[in-house]
Amino acid sequence: MEGEPISALFTPAMVVDVDKVKKNAKKMIERCEKLGVQCADIMTGGSRRCIVVSTLAEACFYADHGFDDILYAYCLPFDKVERCAALSERLDLFQVLLDHPDALEQLKKRPLRDGRLWHIWMKLDCVNGRAGVLHSEPEALRLAQAIAETAGVELTGVYAHCGNTYNCRGVEQIQVVAQETTSFTLQFMEKLKAVGITCKSSIGSTPSCSHPVKDMALLSEVHPGNYVFYDVQQSVIGSCSLEEVAVRVLTRVIGHCPQRNQLLIDCGWSGISLDGGGKLPTGYAVIEGHPNLKLLSMTQEHGRVEPVSGQLDYSKYPLGSMLTLIPYHSCATAVMHPVYYVHSEGRLLGKWTPTRGW
Amino acid sequence: MEGEPISALFTPAMVVDVDKVKKNAKKMIERCEKLGVQCADIMTGGSRRCIVVSTLAEACFYADHGFDDILYAYCLPFDKVERCAALSERLDLFQVLLDHPDALEQLKKRPLRDGRLWHIWMKLDCVNGRAGVLHSEPEALRLAQAIAETAGVELTGVYAHCGNTYNCRGVEQIQVVAQETTSFTLQFMEKLKAVGITCKSSIGSTPSCSHPVKDMALLSEVHPGNYVFYDVQQSVIGSCSLEEVAVRVLTRVIGHCPQRNQLLIDCGWSGISLDGGGKLPTGYAVIEGHPNLKLLSMTQEHGRVEPVSGQLDYSKYPLGSMLTLIPYHSCATAVMHPVYYVHSEGRLLGKWTPTRGW
Numbered sequence: 001m002e003g004e005p006i007s008a009l010f011t012p013a014m015v016v017d018v019d020k021v022k023k024n025a026k027k028m029i030e031r032c033e034k035l036g037v038q039c040a041d042i043m044t045g046g047s048r049r050c051i052v053v054s055t056l057a058e059a060c061f062y063a064d065h066g067f068d069d070i071l072y073a074y075c076l077p078f079d080k081v082e083r084c085a086a087l088s089e090r091l092d093l094f095q096v097l098l099d100h101p102d103a104l105e106q107l108k109k110r111p112l113r114d115g116r117l118w119h120i121w122m123k124l125d126c127v128n129g130r131a132g133v134l135h136s137e138p139e140a141l142r143l144a145q146a147i148a149e150t151a152g153v154e155l156t157g158v159y160a161h162c163g164n165t166y167n168c169r170g171v172e173q174i175q176v177v178a179q180e181t182t183s184f185t186l187q188f189m190e191k192l193k194a195v196g197i198t199c200k201s202s203i204g205s206t207p208s209c210s211h212p213v214k215d216m217a218l219l220s221e222v223h224p225g226n227y228v229f230y231d232v233q234q235s236v237i238g239s240c241s242l243e244e245v246a247v248r249v250l251t252r253v254i255g256h257c258p259q260r261n262q263l264l265i266d267c268g269w270s271g272i273s274l275d276g277g278g279k280l281p282t283g284y285a286v287i288e289g290h291p292n293l294k295l296l297s298m299t300q301e302h303g304r305v306e307p308v309s310g311q312l313d314y315s316k317y318p319l320g321s322m323l324t325l326i327p328y329h330s331c332a333t334a335v336m337h338p339v340y341y342v343h344s345e346g347r348l349l350g351k352w353t354p355t356r357g358w
Numbered sequence: 359m360e361g362e363p364i365s366a367l368f369t370p371a372m373v374v375d376v377d378k379v380k381k382n383a384k385k386m387i388e389r390c391e392k393l394g395v396q397c398a399d400i401m402t403g404g405s406r407r408c409i410v411v412s413t414l415a416e417a418c419f420y421a422d423h424g425f426d427d428i429l430y431a432y433c434l435p436f437d438k439v440e441r442c443a444a445l446s447e448r449l450d451l452f453q454v455l456l457d458h459p460d461a462l463e464q465l466k467k468r469p470l471r472d473g474r475l476w477h478i479w480m481k482l483d484c485v486n487g488r489a490g491v492l493h494s495e496p497e498a499l500r501l502a503q504a505i506a507e508t509a510g511v512e513l514t515g516v517y518a519h520c521g522n523t524y525n526c527r528g529v530e531q532i533q534v535v536a537q538e539t540t541s542f543t544l545q546f547m548e549k550l551k552a553v554g555i556t557c558k559s560s561i562g563s564t565p566s567c568s569h570p571v572k573d574m575a576l577l578s579e580v581h582p583g584n585y586v587f588y589d590v591q592q593s594v595i596g597s598c599s600l601e602e603v604a605v606r607v608l609t610r611v612i613g614h615c616p617q618r619n620q621l622l623i624d625c626g627w628s629g630i631s632l633d634g635g636g637k638l639p640t641g642y643a644v645i646e647g648h649p650n651l652k653l654l655s656m657t658q659e660h661g662r663v664e665p666v667s668g669q670l671d672y673s674k675y676p677l678g679s680m681l682t683l684i685p686y687h688s689c690a691t692a693v694m695h696p697v698y699y700v701h702s703e704g705r706l707l708g709k710w711t712p713t714r715g716w
Contacts, residue, residue, distance in 0.1 A: 010437050012716060054659050073661060075612045077624050078678030079368050099613060102677045130660055131622055163657065187421050211403050249620055254433045255457065255489050264489055266716075270693050273634040297506065300689055301412050301432060319460045320436030331658055335628050337692070338714040356696040358370060358624075 011252045012271035014337040019248035035217040061355035071095040076103040094104040099123040118153040125162045126184040135184045157200030165207035175329045178208035182215045210239040231330035249325040265303040276328035369610045372695040378604035393575040410581045419713035429453040434461040457481040476511040484518045484542040493542045514579035515558030523565035528596045535565035538571045568597040589688035607683040623661040634686035643683040
């Protein structure tokens with residue numbers, strides 16, 4: 001397979017442009033170095049240290065492949081305490097996250113062997129509105145103090161996710177949210193300092209880390225995720241240009257429907273996902289090089305493509321011809337593919353097999 | 359794992375009630391026997407014959423596990439002709455589907471070894487509006503004749519999918535579409551007969567096969583798919599009752615958000631899918647036993663749950679407690695899970711590992 005053109009792939013197939021991935025990773029590492037914070041992600045420049053994951057299956061997968069210093073940045077699920085304990089006892093540094101005193105109780109009930117400490121990040125909600133103790137609530141400081149005072153555990157850091165940057169359009173709006181999240185986090189760090197507690201701090205999201213504000217240099221770490229691949233959504237938000245997007249789904253024309261002025265392609269929602277709800281001017285994806293085509297709707301294995309305006313010229317899209325989809329949300333697309341085909345300038349280099357499940 | 363209660367599973371986990379699956383399959387087989395048509399699906403009552411798949415990966419998977427008489431009911435993708443040829447030369451009966459003369463040309467270019475014939479179903483569009491030649495167009499008859507007259511291939515049957523039953527609400531509407539699809543198909547079979555062509559006929563969709571009309575007895579086969587699991591969508595359409603749905607996603611509470619009157623659960627769109635768009639009164643799923651809860655929105659690994667009305671009583675949903683989601687669309691949910699946990703009356707029997715990709 002190596003060296004073959006990507007056009008030889010069976011479709012639908014997710015292809016990853018490794019040069020863009022490297023470029024996106026390098027740019028992010030440089031941005032982070034400029035800020036003076038660590039780039040807490042898999043793109044570790046070869047160190048295989050200091051990574052953030054959102055499922056325990058990923059943590060185990062990376063631990064099994066020589067990675068260490070892993071933060072499982074997900075509110076401690078009580079069914080997985082024992083598996084977290086095993087990783088904590090096996091790795092140099094496995095870190096968990098929580099936002100509730102009940103979770104601290106769970107960890108107290110399972111002390112680690114050999115005098116090891118549970119390394120805990122406290123999740124702070126800086127008005128993102130997902131997980132975390134709201135930064136302004138007195139519970140936040142109380143929980144941090146409780147962690148700091150508990151035997152057998154350590155308050156490693158304070159962690160905030162500015163997922164609300166996904167509602168932004170353009171750098172200016174992104175930086176308003178990035179500044180707000182940074183400020184709330186730093187204010188909270190001051191409150192901690194006032195009661196004698198010091199620990200790390202981290203904020204993240206691909207938009208904010210793609211356009212960091214100066215104050216983010218005062219944090220210990222940042223944790224972007226999607227930036228390695230980017231996608232149409234990030235280009236709409238303003239995190240990247242469409243040229244920087246490293247992933248595509250290759251698909252082929254499998255049907256002509258002149259009575260509906262449509263094409264059928266061999267990529268349905270099982271190949272690209274329903275993320276975005278089809279609300280782009282070009283529907284569920286951008287069809288590269290064909291700005292007048294729209295991925296209108298999908299079933300599990302079929303996509304319906306029609307012109308944004310005018311009549312389809314079917315001679316341009318014979319059965320079997322290939323179209324290239326730029327995903328709306330590369331995370332959602334990646335979940336659908338058991339294999340990613342990695343290429344450089346259109347020549348296959350190999351496959352990446354992602355881990356799945358929880 | 360066998361014999362353990364499903365409550366011991368790590369979440370999110372997809373669980374399959376094998377008793378309901380058997381019951382759903384048995385009912386469908388009985389319905390089909392009553393009609394006198396074959397039940398073309400994996401629930402073959404042990405025969406491992408006469409199955410319909412929608413990806414070539416599935417065809418290979420089943421062929422590797424002792425199944426035969428497989429219909430790959432997907433408009434012949436030109437990149438996969440060689441793999442289809444290999445299956446045709448290896449199995450007793452491998453069948454392909456097409457709806458365009460160009461696809462027939464592809465098959466003519468790759469004659470099968472040992473005098474074997476390509477077994478071809480022609481896809482007829484009975485106003486479902488996805489793949490197929492429109493039943494009323496003269497091209498339909500022309501294509502069928504071309505197949506029948508081509509050396510090295512055989513017109514095995516005419517295949518129509520009444521996916522438009524998914525827009526129905528209630529048995530009466532379902533049967534109107536089932537009747538229409540059946541009538542159009544039978545009319546087309548008459549046209550074929552008039553030019554001296556006889557072959558099989560098949561229509562399908564879970565709603566129409568759950569409530570078949572009398573005339574469907576005149577077809578050779580039917581091909582429902584989703585009915586083994588069913589789901590909320592099918593109960594809304596009227597194919598089944600909610601009690602007949604055989605799959606659930608187990609999830610646990612991982613966060614309390616009193617300031618937003620919400621719970622967080624450990625099932626995001628990577629565990630249940632975005633199918634349905636959250637348009638049920640209870641959002642993206644039905645939360646079993648909690649009619650006042652709504653799965654409002656999701657990120658990749660988080661679900662936000664809030665009451666349909668009133669204030670949440672958090673004491674009823676402690677962190678770590680389990681909730682059970684009935685999926686909106688079980689096909690879309692199943693795609694997200696690398697493993698299905700099979701149980702009978704809540705006791706685990708084992709795992710099913712689905713095939714993935716194309």
